[in-house]
Amino acid sequence: MTVLALEAVPRLKPGVRRRFDAARGQHILLAPERVLVLDDIANAVLEKLDGATNIEALCAALAKQYETELETVRADVVELLSGLHDKGMITA
Amino acid sequence: MTIHPPPMALLAELTHRCPLQCPYCSNPLELLKANAERDTEFWKAVMDEAAALGVLQIHFSGGEPTLRRDLPELVAHAAKVGLYTNLITSAVLLDEAKLRALAEAGLDHVQVSIQGADAESADRIAAYEGAHAKKLEVARLVPQLGMALTLNAVVHRQNLDRLDEIINLALDLGAGRLEVAHVQYHGWALANRAALIPDEATLARADAIVAERREALRGQLVIDYVLPDLHADLPKTCMGGWGSRFINIAPDGRVLPCHAADSIPGMSFERAGERELGEIWDASDAFQRFRGTEWMQEPCRSCDQREVDFGGCRCQALALVGDATATDPVCHRSPQHERIRAAALAEAAAPPPEFKYRRP
Numbered sequence: 001m002t003v004l005a006l007e008a009v010p011r012l013k014p015g016v017r018r019r020f021d022a023a024r025g026q027h028i029l030l031a032p033e034r035v036l037v038l039d040d041i042a043n044a045v046l047e048k049l050d051g052a053t054n055i056e057a058l059c060a061a062l063a064k065q066y067e068t069e070l071e072t073v074r075a076d077v078v079e080l081l082s083g084l085h086d087k088g089m090i091t092a
Numbered sequence: 093m094t095i096h097p098p099p100m101a102l103l104a105e106l107t108h109r110c111p112l113q114c115p116y117c118s119n120p121l122e123l124l125k126a127n128a129e130r131d132t133e134f135w136k137a138v139m140d141e142a143a144a145l146g147v148l149q150i151h152f153s154g155g156e157p158t159l160r161r162d163l164p165e166l167v168a169h170a171a172k173v174g175l176y177t178n179l180i181t182s183a184v185l186l187d188e189a190k191l192r193a194l195a196e197a198g199l200d201h202v203q204v205s206i207q208g209a210d211a212e213s214a215d216r217i218a219a220y221e222g223a224h225a226k227k228l229e230v231a232r233l234v235p236q237l238g239m240a241l242t243l244n245a246v247v248h249r250q251n252l253d254r255l256d257e258i259i260n261l262a263l264d265l266g267a268g269r270l271e272v273a274h275v276q277y278h279g280w281a282l283a284n285r286a287a288l289i290p291d292e293a294t295l296a297r298a299d300a301i302v303a304e305r306r307e308a309l310r311g312q313l314v315i316d317y318v319l320p321d322l323h324a325d326l327p328k329t330c331m332g333g334w335g336s337r338f339i340n341i342a343p344d345g346r347v348l349p350c351h352a353a354d355s356i357p358g359m360s361f362e363r364a365g366e367r368e369l370g371e372i373w374d375a376s377d378a379f380q381r382f383r384g385t386e387w388m389q390e391p392c393r394s395c396d397q398r399e400v401d402f403g404g405c406r407c408q409a410l411a412l413v414g415d416a417t418a419t420d421p422v423c424h425r426s427p428q429h430e431r432i433r434a435a436a437l438a439e440a441a442a443p444p445p446e447f448k449y450r451r452p
């Protein structure tokens with residue numbers, strides 16, 4: 001499995017879209033032949049991908065917003081984004 | 093709101109017309125003519141209904157969907173109602189201007205089929221001169237125009253030895269996903285089975301190549317691998333369950349649980365626009381027929397896998413055993429399994445006969 005570096009700048013790949021699925025009341029990620037259900041945390045992380053912010057800065061913002069330890073946020077975010085990278089949904 | 097969980101994806105078969113003649117075509121044997129096709133407004137209304145039901149992705153397919161001049165307009169409408177848009181195409185009729193128009197309309201994903209790794213053999217299979225070169229030219233533009241590209245390679249005994257080259261081709265074209273699909277033997281492919289079915293050694297080599305390269309290309313190229321049924325002992329799950337994920341609309345507007353359901357005798361299909369799509373999904377005979385497990389015979393009925401594979405493919409049970417409610421004979425528990433498997437393997441061991449081409 002890939003482990004993305006904190007300096008990496010992640011973004012959704014072309015053809016990958018995040019939206020709210022009103023019929024089922026959940027956030028989802030849509031990609032070629034894939035539908036991924038996002039929990040609130042994953043959704044909050046992906047909401048912040050703008051193609052300019054690196055993972056470290058992203059984590060700092062999330063830690064502040066949710067008043068959590070930066071260390072914990074880093075571990076969770078790197079794991080989430082690395083997983084999505086291996087699924088071909090983001091580039092970094 | 094529907095009673096059953098709503099469909100996830102809509103397969104919009106805009107037309108049955110197609111310029112190619114692949115000997116494994118999965119379209120019905122009885123093709124619909126152009127004058128049976130539905131107009132732009134029909135498809136727009138279908139998309140409105142589908143999106144409201146909870147459909148998330150739309151696959152524009154055919155035949156060859158780019159034969160429809162209103163395709164950009166349909167894509168734009170799908171994007172407007174929030175559907176993820178996928179175009180399934182042979183690409184031979186596309187060029188940069190047309191592709192750009194589709195990208196601007198909001199197309200998310202293009203899936204280009206190739207018939208092999210090199211032009212000579214691929215064009216022979218498609219029976220269309222120059223098809224392969226044209227496909228590559230168009231496919232390469234897809235990621236350049238900001239859309240996701242899937243390369244779809246149907247594999248069989250006549251192209252499987254070049255699987256590595258097919259994977260390299262996908263990388264070279266900038267595809268994010270490669271679908272390597274073994275031919276499924278119903279529809280036209282059944283008539284060509286002996287010319288297509290690989291032997292077990294060839295198959296094992298292909299499996300190993302996929303496993304190895306999938307690992308090496310993690311994060312770069314997603315490889316989806318559709319295994320051939322006839323070498324297997326357990327059937328594939330029928331589209332995630334009959335009437336549970338997919339809704340298929342034929343060129344003439346009939347709503348089908350599966351694009352091959354047409355081949356099952358005694359089935360009747362309702363038309364979109366004549367009844368609400370949600371009601372057709374929930375209550376029409378076609379969708380209720382094989383939904384869940386009630387319809388099953390033994391050995392499926394008492395099998396612990398019945399909610400996993402739903403007894404396999406109904407169309408295959410019909411084509412190979414002659415009964416759409418039978419256990420898919422790919423299953424080792426089917427009383428027909430050994431006989432059918434032995435026949436298929438005997439064909440694989442003999443030299444391939446000539447293709448029987450599909451002519452309009």
Ligand code: SF4
Nearest residue numbers: 392395397398403423
């Ligand atoms: S018997 Fe039927 S349900 Fe059981 S594994 Fe075979 S096909 Fe599936």
Ligand code: SF4
Nearest residue numbers: 330350352405406407
């Ligand atoms: S019945 Fe067969 S062809 Fe039809 S959807 Fe199920 S698996 Fe596919």
